[in-house]
Amino acid sequence: xxxxxxxxxxxxxxxxxxxxxxxxxxxxxxxxxxxxxxxxxxxxxxxxxxxxxxxxxxxxxxxxxxxxxxxxxxxxxxxxxxxxxxxxxxxxxxxxxxxxxxxxxxxxxxxxxxxxxxxxxxxxxxxxxxxxxxxxxxxxxxxxxxxxxxxxxxxxxxxxxxxxxxxxxxxxxxxxxxxxxxxxxxxxxxxxxxxxxxxxxxxxxxxxxxxxxxxxxxxxxxxxxxxxxxxxxxxxxxxxxxxxxxxxxxxxxxxxxxxxxxxxxxxxxxxxxxxxxxxxxx
Amino acid sequence: xxxxxxxxxxxxxxxxxxxxxxxxxxxxxxxxxxxxxxxxxxxxxxxxxxxxxxxxxxxxxxxxxxxxxxxxxxxxxxxxxxxxxxxxxxxxxxxxxxxxxxxxxxxxxxxxxxxxxxxxxxxxxxxxxxxxxxxxxxxxxxxxxxxxxxxxxxxxxxxxxxxxxxxxxxxxxxxxxxxxxxxxxxxxxxxxxxxxxxxxxxxxxxxxxxxxxxxxxxxxxxxxxxxxxxxxxxxxxxxxxxxxxxxxxxxxxxxxxxxxxxxxxxxxxxxxxxxxxxxxxxxxxxxxxxxxxxxxxxxxxxxxxxxxxxxxxxxxxxxxxxxxxxxxxxxxxxxxxxxxxxxxxxxxxxxxxxxxx
Numbered sequence: 001x002x003x004x005x006x007x008x009x010x011x012x013x014x015x016x017x018x019x020x021x022x023x024x025x026x027x028x029x030x031x032x033x034x035x036x037x038x039x040x041x042x043x044x045x046x047x048x049x050x051x052x053x054x055x056x057x058x059x060x061x062x063x064x065x066x067x068x069x070x071x072x073x074x075x076x077x078x079x080x081x082x083x084x085x086x087x088x089x090x091x092x093x094x095x096x097x098x099x100x101x102x103x104x105x106x107x108x109x110x111x112x113x114x115x116x117x118x119x120x121x122x123x124x125x126x127x128x129x130x131x132x133x134x135x136x137x138x139x140x141x142x143x144x145x146x147x148x149x150x151x152x153x154x155x156x157x158x159x160x161x162x163x164x165x166x167x168x169x170x171x172x173x174x175x176x177x178x179x180x181x182x183x184x185x186x187x188x189x190x191x192x193x194x195x196x197x198x199x200x201x202x203x204x205x206x207x208x209x210x211x212x213x214x215x216x217x218x219x220x221x222x223x224x225x226x227x228x229x230x231x232x233x234x235x236x237x238x239x240x241x242x243x244x245x246x247x248x249x250x251x252x253x254x255x256x257x258x259x260x261x262x263x264x265x266x267x268x269x270x271x272x273x274x275x276x277x278x279x280x281x282x
Numbered sequence: 283x284x285x286x287x288x289x290x291x292x293x294x295x296x297x298x299x300x301x302x303x304x305x306x307x308x309x310x311x312x313x314x315x316x317x318x319x320x321x322x323x324x325x326x327x328x329x330x331x332x333x334x335x336x337x338x339x340x341x342x343x344x345x346x347x348x349x350x351x352x353x354x355x356x357x358x359x360x361x362x363x364x365x366x367x368x369x370x371x372x373x374x375x376x377x378x379x380x381x382x383x384x385x386x387x388x389x390x391x392x393x394x395x396x397x398x399x400x401x402x403x404x405x406x407x408x409x410x411x412x413x414x415x416x417x418x419x420x421x422x423x424x425x426x427x428x429x430x431x432x433x434x435x436x437x438x439x440x441x442x443x444x445x446x447x448x449x450x451x452x453x454x455x456x457x458x459x460x461x462x463x464x465x466x467x468x469x470x471x472x473x474x475x476x477x478x479x480x481x482x483x484x485x486x487x488x489x490x491x492x493x494x495x496x497x498x499x500x501x502x503x504x505x506x507x508x509x510x511x512x513x514x515x516x517x518x519x520x521x522x523x524x525x526x527x528x529x530x531x532x533x534x535x536x537x538x539x540x541x542x543x544x545x546x547x548x549x550x551x552x553x554x555x556x557x558x559x560x561x562x563x564x565x566x567x568x569x570x571x572x573x574x575x576x577x578x579x580x581x582x583x584x585x586x587x588x589x590x591x592x593x594x595x596x597x598x599x600x601x602x603x604x605x606x607x608x609x610x611x612x613x614x615x616x617x618x619x620x621x622x623x624x625x626x627x628x629x630x631x632x633x634x635x636x637x638x639x
Binding site (some may be wrong): 037084174176177178180181182183187191192195196198236 | 332356359361363364365368371428569575
């Protein structure tokens with residue numbers, strides 16, 4: 001749509017600017033807070049311009065952690081979060097790809113029944129089944145392990161459906177051409193389906209990485225060893241740190257650290273992400 | 283190089299039988315075209331030969347080996363699809379090499395074969411491109427190339443030209459035909475386009491509702507159609523049909539009351555007369571078989587088609603004349619049916635009747 005009405009242009013820009021401000025202002029406050037020392041953060045009004053303590057705070061947070069909060073250094077928590085998010089994203093994508101492959105391309109007994117069973121899990125997110133799931137993980141001795149953190153979050157109906165839709169748009173002739181070329185089912189999966197779903201896989205990886213990274217309740221429940229804490233739950237632990245006034249400058253620094261990896265993932269995979277969600281031509 | 287024998291093949295989906303016992307024996311190196319309207323089962327038949335559809339009953343043998351239960355890759359065939367079915371993420375070279383790679387051929391051998399096929403099809407310059415960067419005609423060539431590099435005993439074509447524009451279709455059909463003659467590979471070609479069928483085939487199979495109506499050379503089918511279906515399907519514009527009365531070894535056209543001056547031994551009181559548009563002459567009233575009124579004219583350049591109607595006709599009668607015609611809509615004219623070009627069919631079985639004694 002090409003229009004040339006100054007008033008409309010002004011108004012639409014105004015709306016967009018307001019939106020940007022609403023989103024960006026808290027981020028700015030977080031950043032500013034992470035650059036001051038503890039004393040400045042307790043004074044009113046709160047600073048709106050950056051201070052000079054950024055590197056000091058960064059070092060303190062990354063390597064020694066918050067005193068008395070019971071949290072490990074943020075570096076360890078970031079690492080834990082990263083492992084968990086990657087395990088969840090990769091695990092979900094692998095399992096969903098394979099189950100979608102089975103559902104779309106194979107005729108086996110109770111195919112529809114299995115399909116609906118996967119569908120039903122949509123109604124059962126971790127929060128709903130948290131107690132039984134905890135019991136299972138505990139019985140399998142997976143408390144305080146990366147597997148315990150990620151496996152219960154891996155089963156995913158949404159990703160299965162998405163890949164099912166992607167596979168359904170791939171013309172049958174490709175499968176037939178591959179069969180005549182002599183490709184076995186797994187070969188077809190590896191050589192044709194995987195490369196053709198590349199952009200969808202990337203898009204899903206972004207979504208699932210952020211989903212995994214932002215997990216709060218589940219890590220809180222199953223980690224007791226402080227070396228297994230993840231950063232998102234770590235932040236909230238810092239708030240309740242040992243009956244003292246919260247160290248806002250360090251908490252904000254931690255929050256900043258926690259925000260970075262998802263942002264980096266989005267930035268890197270931006271192009272593929274958009275392609276994967278919008279591209280329909282195969 | 284192989285013979286293909288199709289023996290009493292049938293196909294059913296549940297209780298729905300869609301192919302009713304087809305027999306074909308294909309010679310080594312023959313180009314066979316299967317033609318018919320959509321839904322006649324021609325593609326299904328081809329896919330059964332390819333091994334992409336199961337066979338309900340009957341046998342298919344390639345090279346004297348029954349292949350009913352063999353996987354497509356073990357049948358020594360190659361197939362070209364209507365929408366080309368190229369792997370979109372692979373380059374032209376990779377597309378053509380994929381089957382050979384799976385066969386675990388040596389790299390040099392693969393390169394050799396792909397380069398030769400590319401040269402043959404004049405696509406050597408595009409080997410590094412992706413399919414989406416190619417035009418329809420080029421994609422079609424790549425699909426052919428993928429079939430050729432496999433060095434198969436049998437080529438199967440499933441309406442390979444339907445996605446191309448008219449001009450390219452004419453060009454490609456000639457090329458495919460030449461290529462097949464050069465490679466001498468037994469080929470089965472499915473199309474719904476009767477012109478394609480006529481021009482390419484060594485022998486034609488006309489299919490209708492799951493049965494093979496007639497098998498023969500294109501000219502044989504054109505000159506001696508065994509059923510009204512074949513008569514109407516082969517040739518464009520289609521053959522005209524009139525119902526006629528027969529008595530005392532004579533044939534009468536009821537609309538005009540004219541009694542044709544040929545002897546017949548048709549026993550039924552009624553029959554269907556078939557006459558092709560090009561076998562009708564425009565004459566003066568003396569030798570007229572039928573008087574018609576022009577209802578439409580279609581100039582084709584070299585020829586013109588005159589659609590004539592008369593009371594008692596459901597459909598227009600089509601007459602083909604050379605060059606232009608002076609008639610305009612509403613004019614009346616007289617036509618004469620060339621006696622040696624008349625076809626007669628049974629009114630119920632629709633089979634050919636040997637009319638002239």
